[in-house]
Amino acid sequence: MNDIEKLFKEKIQHYPVTPPAEVWETLQDSLQQQRQKKKAGWWWMAASIVLLATAGAFFYLNNQPTVLPESRGIANNPVVVQPVEPLKSISPGSDTESEVNHTAPLATVQPKLLPVETTESSVAVVAQTTRVINNPERMRPVARLDISPLEEENTSINPMLQPKNLIAIAKMPVESTPTVTIIYKSGGEEVKEENTNKNPLTKAANFLASIKENGVGFSELRSAKSEIISKAFSSKRDPIPAE
Amino acid sequence: MRLNIYQSRTLDKLVDGLRKNDSRSQQAVYERFSPAMFAVSLRYVKDHDSAQDVLLKSFMKVFSNIRQYKGKGSFEGWIRRIVVNEALMFLRKYKNMSVEVDIQEAKDTAASTYDHLEAEELLHVVQQLPVGYRTVFNLYAIEGYSHAEIAEKLDISEGTSKSQLSRAKQLLRQLLNRLDQSYRDQIG
Numbered sequence: 001m002n003d004i005e006k007l008f009k010e011k012i013q014h015y016p017v018t019p020p021a022e023v024w025e026t027l028q029d030s031l032q033q034q035r036q037k038k039k040a041g042w043w044w045m046a047a048s049i050v051l052l053a054t055a056g057a058f059f060y061l062n063n064q065p066t067v068l069p070e071s072r073g074i075a076n077n078p079v080v081v082q083p084v085e086p087l088k089s090i091s092p093g094s095d096t097e098s099e100v101n102h103t104a105p106l107a108t109v110q111p112k113l114l115p116v117e118t119t120e121s122s123v124a125v126v127a128q129t130t131r132v133i134n135n136p137e138r139m140r141p142v143a144r145l146d147i148s149p150l151e152e153e154n155t156s157i158n159p160m161l162q163p164k165n166l167i168a169i170a171k172m173p174v175e176s177t178p179t180v181t182i183i184y185k186s187g188g189e190e191v192k193e194e195n196t197n198k199n200p201l202t203k204a205a206n207f208l209a210s211i212k213e214n215g216v217g218f219s220e221l222r223s224a225k226s227e228i229i230s231k232a233f234s235s236k237r238d239p240i241p242a243e
Numbered sequence: 244m245r246l247n248i249y250q251s252r253t254l255d256k257l258v259d260g261l262r263k264n265d266s267r268s269q270q271a272v273y274e275r276f277s278p279a280m281f282a283v284s285l286r287y288v289k290d291h292d293s294a295q296d297v298l299l300k301s302f303m304k305v306f307s308n309i310r311q312y313k314g315k316g317s318f319e320g321w322i323r324r325i326v327v328n329e330a331l332m333f334l335r336k337y338k339n340m341s342v343e344v345d346i347q348e349a350k351d352t353a354a355s356t357y358d359h360l361e362a363e364e365l366l367h368v369v370q371q372l373p374v375g376y377r378t379v380f381n382l383y384a385i386e387g388y389s390h391a392e393i394a395e396k397l398d399i400s401e402g403t404s405k406s407q408l409s410r411a412k413q414l415l416r417q418l419l420n421r422l423d424q425s426y427r428d429q430i431g
Contacts, residue, residue, distance in 0.1 A: 002354075002384075003353060003354030003355070004354045004412055004415060004416065004419075005383075005384035005412070006354065007354040007357060007358075007365070008365055008369065008380075008384055008385060008415075009384055009385050011360070011361075011362045011365050012282070012286070012365050012366050012369070012385065013385050014279060015279075015282050015362035015363070015365075015366060016279050016281075016282055017278055017281045017282040017285055017366075018277070018278045018281070019277050019278070019281040019295060019298055020295065022295075023277070023295050023298055023299055024273055024274075024277070026299055027273065027299050027302055027303065028270075030299075030303060031266065031269060031303075031306065034307070035264070
């Protein structure tokens with residue numbers, strides 16, 4: 001190696017020059033910014049995952065039938081076929097509703113023709129489908145659809161026939177305000193929170209009303225749907241008092 | 244020797260910290276290597292502010308590309324290569340590499356004549372070289388790259404690299420003679 005190369009190499013290869021302090025300060029700022037960007041990136045990722053999961057659950061649940069399949073055994077599903085004429089023969093609290101055969105084998109359909117008054121104009125055919133419930137406690141129907149006037153529900157159905165955990169959302173009067181109890185199980189201590197929101201059906205009705213008025217109101221529908229979904233998800237379903 | 248072992252162990256720890264993006268390790272690494280690396284940067288980029296810029300970008304690269312350092316070879320050498328590359332990138336952006344200047348013939352004084360010169364003075368001499376000569380001289384004489392590697396890095400021919408080097412050395416002798424003369428004048 002050339003002498004002059006050697007001279008420079010030996011003397012200045014490891015010669016230190018302390019840089020001014022502002023270089024480190026600028027560097028520190030850039031590093032901090034990079035960290036925050038990374039953090040923000042993680043938040044975006046987490047948020048999009050949650051969003052995807054929610055959307056997936058939403059569509060999955062939306063494609064489920066509203067009324068649970070019969071094989072799950074929905075108790076007391078009276079189908080009342082009524083003539084056009086106002087019914088005189090079926091009085092509120094008639095014994096057709098209370099005659100539920102609890103000992104009949106599963107899925108036995110017992111169409112019953114009631115003894116009706118012989119007046120031809122007011123022929124009422126009431127068919128009742130009765131199914132046996134082996135263990136009513138295990139069954140948690142989400143919704144129950146009855147083809148019968150709302151006014152008659154409270155009077156015609158014997159309260160003894162209603163399972164305690166039956167949520168009759170479909171039967172609820174539109175203006176009622178149900179009380180939803182949410183139990184948080186975090187940290188061991190149970191915190192109960194009373195939530196007296198609007199009836200989901202009210203929201204749906206509001207949506208329909210507002211869509212007529214100005215074509216908006218999706219938020220009402222969205223929140224109504226999410227409320228229904230959250231009810232379907234929660235393992236512990238408190239009965240909504242259907243007043 | 245024991246000190247060396249201890250130092251390499253703490254260096255491993257620091258590199259581990261860098262991999263975890265630990266800010267204290269980053270500061271420690273910066274404090275340990277920035278003086279040597281700033282000198283490297285100053286050898287290539289004469290302008291003080293630009294040299295700081297190069298240093299900053301280099302350390303950003305060291306911290307963000309730490310996973311590319313596999314622990315083979317010295318950590319300082321790895322950082323040094325990053326600084327050199329960053330400096331070359333800066334020069335390529337702003338300067339024309341193959342600037343040629345007229346060099347008067349200088350007498351071939353023995354290098355030992357300049358042994359009394361301090362590193363700071365020698366650094367200043369290197370900085371006085373035109374950018375093309377300076378770059379080749381730094382890469383070849385101080386960093387130890389071959390002419391083939393330099394040719395590839397600077398996108399020039401090997402012949403150009405060689406001629407730039409010899410011109411750089413001639414110019415350095417000239418500058419050293421001048422420096423030595425003023426030094427002797429001061430003493431005498």
